Amino acid sequence: MTALTLRNVNKSFGDVHVLKDINIDIEDGEFVVFVGPSGCGKSTLLRVIAGLEDASSGEVRIGDDLVNTTPPSKRGIAMVFQSYALYPHLNVRKNMTLALKQEKQPKEVIEERVSEASRMLNLEDYLERYPSELSGGQRQRVAIGRAIVRHPRLFLFDEPLSNLDAALRMNTRIEIANLHAQLSASMIYVTHDQTEAMTLADKIVVLRDGRVEQVGSPMELYNNPANKFVAGFLGSPAMNFLPASVLGEDGSHTIGIRPEDLKASGSGPLKATVRHVEELGGDTNVVAEMDGHTITVRMFGQFPVKQGEALSLTAPEDRRYRFDASGGRITS
Amino acid sequence: MNKARSNPLNTTLMHGALILYTLIALFPVFVILINSFKTRKAIFREPLALPNSESFSLIGYETVLKQGDFFLYFQNSFIVTVASLFFVLLFGAMAAFALSEYRFKGNTLMGLYLALGIMIPIRIGTVAILEMMVATGLVNTLWALILVYTAQGLPLAVFILSEFMRNVSDDLKNAGRIDGLSEYAIFFKLALPLVRPAMATVAVFNMIPIWNDLWFPLILAPAEEVKTLTLGSQVFIGQFVTNWNAVLSALSMAIIPVLILYVIFSRQLIRGITSGAVK
Numbered sequence A: 001m002t003a004l005t006l007r008n009v010n011k012s013f014g015d016v017h018v019l020k021d022i023n024i025d026i027e028d029g030e031f032v033v034f035v036g037p038s039g040c041g042k043s044t045l046l047r048v049i050a051g052l053e054d055a056s057s058g059e060v061r062i063g064d065d066l067v068n069t070t071p072p073s074k075r076g077i078a079m080v081f082q083s084y085a086l087y088p089h090l091n092v093r094k095n096m097t098l099a100l101k102q103e104k105q106p107k108e109v110i111e112e113r114v115s116e117a118s119r120m121l122n123l124e125d126y127l128e129r130y131p132s133e134l135s136g137g138q139r140q141r142v143a144i145g146r147a148i149v150r151h152p153r154l155f156l157f158d159e160p161l162s163n164l165d166a167a168l169r170m171n172t173r174i175e176i177a178n179l180h181a182q183l184s185a186s187m188i189y190v191t192h193d194q195t196e197a198m199t200l201a202d203k204i205v206v207l208r209d210g211r212v213e214q215v216g217s218p219m220e221l222y223n224n225p226a227n228k229f230v231a232g233f234l235g236s237p238a239m240n241f242l243p244a245s246v247l248g249e250d251g252s253h254t255i256g257i258r259p260e261d262l263k264a265s266g267s268g269p270l271k272a273t274v275r276h277v278e279e280l281g282g283d284t285n286v287v288a289e290m291d292g293h294t295i296t297v298r299m300f301g302q303f304p305v306k307q308g309e310a311l312s313l314t315a316p317e318d319r320r321y322r323f324d325a326s327g328g329r330i331t332s
Numbered sequence B: 001m002n003k004a005r006s007n008p009l010n011t012t013l014m015h016g017a018l019i020l021y022t023l024i025a026l027f028p029v030f031v032i033l034i035n036s037f038k039t040r041k042a043i044f045r046e047p048l049a050l051p052n053s054e055s056f057s058l059i060g061y062e063t064v065l066k067q068g069d070f071f072l073y074f075q076n077s078f079i080v081t082v083a084s085l086f087f088v089l090l091f092g093a094m095a096a097f098a099l100s101e102y103r104f105k106g107n108t109l110m111g112l113y114l115a116l117g118i119m120i121p122i123r124i125g126t127v128a129i130l131e132m133m134v135a136t137g138l139v140n141t142l143w144a145l146i147l148v149y150t151a152q153g154l155p156l157a158v159f160i161l162s163e164f165m166r167n168v169s170d171d172l173k174n175a176g177r178i179d180g181l182s183e184y185a186i187f188f189k190l191a192l193p194l195v196r197p198a199m200a201t202v203a204v205f206n207m208i209p210i211w212n213d214l215w216f217p218l219i220l221a222p223a224e225e226v227k228t229l230t231l232g233s234q235v236f237i238g239q240f241v242t243n244w245n246a247v248l249s250a251l252s253m254a255i256i257p258v259l260i261l262y263v264i265f266s267r268q269l270i271r272g273i274t275s276g277a278v279k
């Protein structure tokens, strides 16, 4: 069964056309991540799904129901916001139970759901506290708890971790992954963090300027990007793009090659000069210049390269991605 | 804590300035208070002396209380002030919420229109207002005053509150919508508590002019049973003789309710600031 279907969804704010003909299907239990550069419409799309904005045209279906005109609270969704958006005047328990009381759920059900959620999220000791008395990570867990107690058909997360520091972000990311496994609910997750997208997603939707560029599993997108934008967007450090002539090819306009596919070897045909070295311990990123183009080479392990050194590189034919002048991928 | 603020010299200077200002501001009130407890002769002989066993007298208070209707005036003033403040805050906050929350055609224009009243004093329209009150039969009712003061207070209230309403987090309101709160519940339960400090400010701003106003009570509600305190006290001020004991006593008593209201609002103000809003 599908959890969410979007058909030709458009959204304009006055003259600004923000979402353009979005078509997406999300299966039951899938974890889908929306990624894209800032301002591409990820949040707007999420808000249209939630019902906080009306779609200008197109169909939004949750489960089998057409929900274009259904108010947010009746759509069977729950949302977690970047700013947590906890009710400041209610304690943690009341923050979590508000929606259930609004739905007129019986007391026992409310009680049970709160204890279930607070157990999952280790919030049992904080139930009587107010949001201002919690740390950032705890607040975010309360926000997630508030979503869980509703047993929604679809979870929506809008950059939930971007206010947390790196260590906490990793922990919470793992918690969210565990939650997804436990609840086997459908989730949509907006982020512009590569790692979150790659590690959490069953399916990634890449957006640009309000259009869907490509949909697929993380590895599909990584290994088989449909165009130059997707190729350049996923992967860190980003893919190198060079004019085909530099690599002595014709038939395509630009050639992309991932930093880890460039191999440094004494006899490599490509000559580059090292401009900058980033030693990360586990790997070494070398930024080099080749025929006036800046490229990044990712080497595993530690390499004693110095700035200004000459580097000989090979770019294996079968690891090259070829694009035409308009950025489309050429596969043959 | 910030360095400049914890510097002892700065602290002393700051407190000195504040204490000086407090003394200057409280001095007239103090003079009124002490003189209200003195005999008429003592008031004029030594206006700054404290009442002693010789000069002490409650004659002013007796006159005021014997005047009979004093409590009624008092009550009228109180009703008018509280009701006006209530409506100013309620409608002001509602308008501010609508202006800052909903996108509709003419939103900016509406905001400007509502703010226009800040620049145009309502007294210019006194004649028209009086005609309107006569036509609706509201002359000599407290409602006449309440309506006028509400209209008078709204522009500034809308202006100030919409600025604060804009700062109420969108995510919070959206979380409320997803949790099934109605727009009214979002307004009353989420937005209002967060702009409470601003509301207290607006209330304090509006309270004093309403309580002290003589103009509209004189024109719209001069009848005995709807007189406000300010208007009622005028009987003691004659063209030739003024009963100073009574005037000073009436003024002293008039301070009390304003003081109570102020204490209530300022506590709200402090609580609002310290309650820890969104993050």
Ligand SMILES: Nc1ncnc2c1ncn2[C@@H]1O[C@H](COP(=O)(O)OP(=O)(O)OP(=O)(O)O)[C@@H](O)[C@H]1O
Residues within 6 Å of the ligand: A013, A016, A018, A036, A037, A038, A039, A040, A041, A042, A043, A044, A045, A192
């Ligand atoms: N209420 C609005 N009125 C007009 N334009 C809007 C409105 N909301 C969003 N936009 C525009 O829509 C575009 C997409 O905004 P959106 O918030 O969806 O971006 P995003 O992908 O979530 O970006 P980010 O990663 O920075 O959060 C932006 O160009 C923004 O200016």
Ligand SMILES: [Mg+2]
Residues within 6 Å of the ligand: A042, A043, A044
């Ligand atoms: Mg966003």
